[in-house]
Amino acid sequence: MNLLNIISSIEKIDPEVHDRLDTRRGAMQQFAKIGGKIAMAAVPFALGSMFKTAYGQSTSDISSVLNYALTLEYLEAEFYTKGAASGIVPVGTPAVGAINTIRDHENAHVAFLITTLGSLGATPVSKPTFDFTAGGTFANVFTNYDTFLAVAQAFEDTGVRAYKGRAGDLISNHAVLTVALQIHSVEARHASHIRQMRKARGANVKPWITGNDTGGIGSAVQANYNGEELTTQAGVNILNFVSASAASESFDEPLTANQVLAIIKPFIV
Amino acid sequence: MDNKNTLLPANGNNSFPLPGMLGRRRFLSYLGLAATSATVIAACKKDKDGNNTVPPGSIDLGTGDIGILNYAYALEQLEAAFYTQVISSPFSGMTANEQSLLTDIRDHEIAHREFFKAALGTMAIKNLEVDFSSVNFGSRDSVLTTSKAFEDLGVSAYNGAGQLLKDSNYLLLAGKIVSVEARHAALIRDLISNGSFADSTVISMNGLDLASKPADVLTTASVFLKSKLYAGNLPTS
Numbered sequence: 001m002n003l004l005n006i007i008s009s010i011e012k013i014d015p016e017v018h019d020r021l022d023t024r025r026g027a028m029q030q031f032a033k034i035g036g037k038i039a040m041a042a043v044p045f046a047l048g049s050m051f052k053t054a055y056g057q058s059t060s061d062i063s064s065v066l067n068y069a070l071t072l073e074y075l076e077a078e079f080y081t082k083g084a085a086s087g088i089v090p091v092g093t094p095a096v097g098a099i100n101t102i103r104d105h106e107n108a109h110v111a112f113l114i115t116t117l118g119s120l121g122a123t124p125v126s127k128p129t130f131d132f133t134a135g136g137t138f139a140n141v142f143t144n145y146d147t148f149l150a151v152a153q154a155f156e157d158t159g160v161r162a163y164k165g166r167a168g169d170l171i172s173n174h175a176v177l178t179v180a181l182q183i184h185s186v187e188a189r190h191a192s193h194i195r196q197m198r199k200a201r202g203a204n205v206k207p208w209i210t211g212n213d214t215g216g217i218g219s220a221v222q223a224n225y226n227g228e229e230l231t232t233q234a235g236v237n238i239l240n241f242v243s244a245s246a247a248s249e250s251f252d253e254p255l256t257a258n259q260v261l262a263i264i265k266p267f268i269v
Numbered sequence: 270m271d272n273k274n275t276l277l278p279a280n281g282n283n284s285f286p287l288p289g290m291l292g293r294r295r296f297l298s299y300l301g302l303a304a305t306s307a308t309v310i311a312a313c314k315k316d317k318d319g320n321n322t323v324p325p326g327s328i329d330l331g332t333g334d335i336g337i338l339n340y341a342y343a344l345e346q347l348e349a350a351f352y353t354q355v356i357s358s359p360f361s362g363m364t365a366n367e368q369s370l371l372t373d374i375r376d377h378e379i380a381h382r383e384f385f386k387a388a389l390g391t392m393a394i395k396n397l398e399v400d401f402s403s404v405n406f407g408s409r410d411s412v413l414t415t416s417k418a419f420e421d422l423g424v425s426a427y428n429g430a431g432q433l434l435k436d437s438n439y440l441l442l443a444g445k446i447v448s449v450e451a452r453h454a455a456l457i458r459d460l461i462s463n464g465s466f467a468d469s470t471v472i473s474m475n476g477l478d479l480a481s482k483p484a485d486v487l488t489t490a491s492v493f494l495k496s497k498l499y500a501g502n503l504p505t506s
Contacts, residue, residue: 094463098466102467105467105472106476108474108475108476111475112475164444164448167431167440167444168437168440168441171434171440174432175432177432178429178432181428181447181478182477182478182480183476184447185424185447186451186467186472186478188448188449188455189451189454189466189467189472190455192451192452192453192454192455192456192466193459193466193467196456206370206373207455207456208373208377208449208452233388234388234438236384236388238380238383241384242376242377242379242383243376246380249373249376249377250380250381250449251380251445251446252444252445252449253445254445
């Protein structure tokens with residue numbers, strides 16, 4: 001294995017490889033010193049870890065988060081586009097405007113994420129084929145308005161948690177991080193309004209998430225809410241200041257990519 | 270609560286209440302000068318740590334991540350004080366539903382304020398003095414208009430401050446709070462005019478919410494504050 005050949009190969013793809021590794025000069029010198037002593041089998045491992053540090057949050061890491069977000073936005077955009085076209089939203093009520101507003105935002109997010117991925121030289125993932133009944137769990141999603149709003153609430157609250165869970169992966173790219181945060185809070189505004197729409201139809205729900213309560217939707221979406229009941233933040237017990245309900249409501253909790261992908265899996269054919 | 274314990278590393282500030290003033294005194298002492306304050310400002314823009322000198326009577330938010338957390342703490346103090354007043358002197362005609370929702374929001378803002386105070390410990394800025402003389406707490410219109418301004422401001426502040434944080438743990442904490450502020454903003458907007466939860470005054474054609482720099486946010490917030498905040502040592506990128 002020839003270290004210089006490897007770096008030279010990378011240089012053809014990434015002309016800045018020397019700059020990146022230069023900040024790791026100490027590691028390079030260390031590597032050169034011990035290179036002769038360690039077993040050859042260990043070299044690939046040492047190299048991998050060195051490059052991983054130098055490329056901590058590379059363009060490919062950033063674009064994988066953006067493609068993850070794009071998948072969720074595809075889901076929401078198609079959901080509201082189909083819902084708005086289905087005739088399920090009561091004609092002549094403010095709900096029509098609200099659902100259309102949310103639909104337009106989700107479609108704008110899809111378009112914006114595709115543009116952003118393109119500007120990073122990355123390929124946007126294609127739109128999956130969706131089954132909004134989730135294999136029959138929400139069989140009447142486009143024929144029963146309350147089911148439609150219940151699925152909407154689950155999507156919005158989960159979208160908020162999904163963006164929150166990946167923000168840290170974008171911390172090295174200020175522009176992309178800010179855009180992700182700007183989408184994140186829009187999803188929270190949507191969630192708040194959908195919850196108010198459900199409340200107006202008799203659901204026992206508030207604009208914010210209390211404990212891990214699904215707002216009466218039930219076990220089908222329990223995984224979307226598990227973990228929201230947290231009342232300790234960074235070692236501070238929020239129960240010292242407010243009630244348990246308020247303590248959990250005042251902080252929304254993240255979900256990992258794996259948790260989110262498991263939640264949306266039934267909606268993808 | 271023992272606020273002498275800090276849960277945050279001392280990586281952006283020190284526990285001296287006015288680090289800028291300390292620097293200025295030392296600098297003057299070194300020069301042996303009795304300068305006018307105008308001369309001081311002109312001659313001594315940086316203290317011994319390279320920080321900008323804090324104007325007399327102002328509260329320095331600090332530097333680095335701690336500065337950004339103190340900036341958030343200042344906004345939460347403002348919001349908590351506002352909703353405490355809203356609930357203690359309800360506007361005329363407040364419905365039971367409105368009272369319940371506004372009480373929840375008050376409690377959320379108190380939770381945020383007390384969280385920052387406890388987490389920052391000795392690095393926390395002091396309690397701020399507010400000025401709500403421009404608000405008519407007896408008027409639903411005045412209260413909700415102010416509330417809307419605070420909530421949209423809070424959302425834009427957290428969205429704009431995320432990129433100024435270095436530690437992803439703090440970024441996550443800010444993320445946990447900003448979505449709750451966005452839920453508040455949407456609700457308050459709907460109380461004023463149903464369906465305005467995310468209208469084009471806050472959401473761009475690309476479906477993006479507002480993001481504002483600390484200096485711009487503090488200009489708006491300063492109308493409601495007797496205390497003067499100094500943001501000159503906050504990170505700008």
